[in-house]
Structure formats: structure tokens, C-alpha cells
Amino acid sequence: MHHKPAEIAAQFDVPARFVDAVPYGSGHINDTYLSRWDRHGLCVRYIIQRINHQVFKEPERLMENIDRVTRHIRGKLDLTPGANPDRECLSILRTRDGTLVHVDDQGDYWRLYNFIDGARSYDVCTAPHQAYEAAKAFGRFQRLVADLPGARLHDTIPFFHHTPRRLQALEQAVRADSHGRCAEAREAIDFVFARAEFTSIVTALLDRGVLPERITHNDTKLNNVLIDEQTQRAVCVIDLDTVMNGSALYDFGDMVRTCGRTSEEDERDLAKVQVNLDAFEALARGYLEGAAGFLAPAEVELLVASGRLITLTIGIRFLTDFLAGDVYFKIHRPGHNLDRARVHFRLIAEMEKIEARMQAIVDRAAAWSSAHSPSHEHRPHSC
Numbered sequence: 001m002h003h004k005p006a007e008i009a010a011q012f013d014v015p016a017r018f019v020d021a022v023p024y025g026s027g028h029i030n031d032t033y034l035s036r037w038d039r040h041g042l043c044v045r046y047i048i049q050r051i052n053h054q055v056f057k058e059p060e061r062l063m064e065n066i067d068r069v070t071r072h073i074r075g076k077l078d079l080t081p082g083a084n085p086d087r088e089c090l091s092i093l094r095t096r097d098g099t100l101v102h103v104d105d106q107g108d109y110w111r112l113y114n115f116i117d118g119a120r121s122y123d124v125c126t127a128p129h130q131a132y133e134a135a136k137a138f139g140r141f142q143r144l145v146a147d148l149p150g151a152r153l154h155d156t157i158p159f160f161h162h163t164p165r166r167l168q169a170l171e172q173a174v175r176a177d178s179h180g181r182c183a184e185a186r187e188a189i190d191f192v193f194a195r196a197e198f199t200s201i202v203t204a205l206l207d208r209g210v211l212p213e214r215i216t217h218n219d220t221k222l223n224n225v226l227i228d229e230q231t232q233r234a235v236c237v238i239d240l241d242t243v244m245n246g247s248a249l250y251d252f253g254d255m256v257r258t259c260g261r262t263s264e265e266d267e268r269d270l271a272k273v274q275v276n277l278d279a280f281e282a283l284a285r286g287y288l289e290g291a292a293g294f295l296a297p298a299e300v301e302l303l304v305a306s307g308r309l310i311t312l313t314i315g316i317r318f319l320t321d322f323l324a325g326d327v328y329f330k331i332h333r334p335g336h337n338l339d340r341a342r343v344h345f346r347l348i349a350e351m352e353k354i355e356a357r358m359q360a361i362v363d364r365a366a367a368w369s370s371a372h373s374p375s376h377e378h379r380p381h382s383c
């Protein structure tokens, strides 16, 4: 930690004595620590996070979003027989001043969450049931927040999944070539521009009102859902910084990007980057089950394309960051962002080859899900 962890911990209203904190998880954005505290001889744990305020420019507003969303979900879980709200939902622990976030003397923003015990996240999908569980959890998350009352959520990162704007940003980075890296990335750059027209498939339909705007998670990578170590079932959706208005397709697409491939996100041997069709089928089933009937036909029609679109969007972002000198995503080696971008473009090329097979899988999953709906799983009384 940049500060003495005890100093940060002391700012929070926790009825326990702080013991220690160690770096935790493999997120690309925030600094996450697992902290231990002593409560009358019992060890209790919390997640301490430093919010990346280069990425999230208005952390207080971001925390307001998370507070509203988590309290809304918790309210429903409280009414759900068999649910465990402390484990199935993040909760913010406030500071001693009653605020949602602590701002330290260096202008860094810190928050405290309940630690979800006995569960872990995965960077790569190692078994189709993980994909099924993650997709069901994210689908359910969308369903739980669909009726959030009150004002529209703040846009924590405006135009986050707006692929045409991401393409423009790449164009600018190529033109500037500020770090002289364009030559090395030429093939990747050409790959993207050959697909320029495809970038607007979702935004154009959102603009015309053909696709509905919903409250979505917007960062549905596999490691943003915690899976129970015993039962292997999804417990809790985490990383709520990007929860804001968007398309359901952004969420499904990002699941395909992370669960629907056989390799790590930064694999250097591109031959290892294949589509994991078993995981893809599990994703489609899990998502259609979790989202239980609220999806519009236009959304279901674009599920396969959304996988390619969000893979392209994130690939463009990694490539842009590489060209700009690695200013956004944490990197752990030179060229890391270019390696990540290349994995994404290879995955798209693989998906393009088997589009018809992927469509047949979604059609089958849609038929399966309508035969099995409505879902009786954990449905709160208030719905």
C-alpha cells in the first residue's frame, strides 16, 4: 500500500482492530487489498480498495451509484427465502465521518467492502459450469437492477462501450504515434480498420431505439464474479464501478470475450487462442436463464455478434493503450497491452469462422430456456 494500511483502515467505521492487509486479486484497474481485523479474538476480513481516479474521474458519484445499486439488491435479497445477502451482494462500509469513501491527504480515494468468504474468481474458464454460473449471475444481476428507482445512474466512464468512439480514439493514437510503436502493431491496426463498419452495430440500433437501454454491469469478465469454492456456484457479482446505463449485449459480449476462449487474456502463443464452444453454450444457457425472459428479440438476435463486438472493443482499447504508452491498463511486462490486443483479434478471427455454429448454439439455448422458464430460482417476493 502507498500509505500505512493501518492509517487508511483507521478511517473506517469497523468495530474491530486492524491487523494487516495484503495485495489481492488480478484486476487491471483498482488496487485491491485483503485486510484482516481482530474482533474479540475472531479474525474478520474486509476488502480495502484504492479507486483508480485516473480512470474514474468522479469517485464520489461512482460510490453513490454503487450504494444505490447494492442497497436495492440487498433489499430484494432480504425478502428472498434462502438468500444470504451478506454473501450475495457487496456492501459498502462507511467511514467514521459517514461518507462512502475516504479521501486521503494525497487525494487518493479508498473504500471498504465486505469480503466474500469461501469463494474465488477465475481469470480463465476451466470448466463450462463456471461459464454457466457466471452468465446466470450476471443475467440475474441485470434483472435485479432493472427496476432501480430514482434518477439515471451517473456515467462513471462516458461512452464506455461505444465502439465507434473507441475506434476514433485508436485513429488518433495511430496518427500521433506518440511512442513510435505503430510499426510493431501494424497488423493489429489493420485488423481493426478492416472491421470499422462492424463497430456501430449496437450503437446504431440503440440510437434508433431498436435496442433498449438498460442498467448493465459493463465489466462482466469472468473474474468479476465470485464462485463458491465448495458448491462451485456463483455467489456474488463484484466490481460495480461501471454499473450504468447500457445495452444488455455489452454484458453478454464481455462474457463471451472472457469465458468463450481457451487461453489467458494475454497469451503470447496465439495458436492457443480458440473459441471454447462448450463454454459458449453454457454462457448462452446461463445468461438466458438468469435474464429470465426480459430480453427483447432484437437483443437475442445479436448475442453472437455481441461476442465479436465487445472482443473488438476491448482489443481496440488494449491496442490504443499500447500505442499511447500504457497509461490506462496495468501492465506486467513490455508489450503486454499489444499481446492482449492480439489475443482479442485472434479470438475474433476464430469466431468469424464459426459464426453459424455459434448461432445454432444460441438458437438451441433460447429454445431450451423458453422450455424451462419461468425460473423459480431465488425469485424475490417483490418481483
Ligand code: ADP
Pocket: 024, 025, 026, 027, 028, 029, 030, 031, 032, 047, 090, 113, 114, 115, 116, 117, 120, 121, 223, 224, 226, 238, 239, 240
Ligand atoms: P478491478 O477493478 O481492479 O478489477 P475488482 O473490484 O474486480 O477490481 O477486484 C479485484 C479482484 O479482487 C477481484 O477479481 C476478486 O478476485 C477480488 N475481490 C474484489 N472484491 C472482493 C470481495 N468483496 N470479496 C472477495 N474478493 C474480492
Ligand code: GN1
Pocket: 026, 027, 028, 029, 030, 055, 218, 219, 221, 224, 239, 241, 242, 265, 314
Ligand atoms: C478492466 O477492472 P477489471 O480488471 O475488471 C476494464 C474492463 C476491461 C478489462 C479487460 C474500468 O476490467 O473494461 O474489459 O479490464 N475496466 C475498466 O480485461 O476499464
Ligand code: MG
Pocket: 027, 028, 223, 224, 239
Ligand atoms: Mg475486476
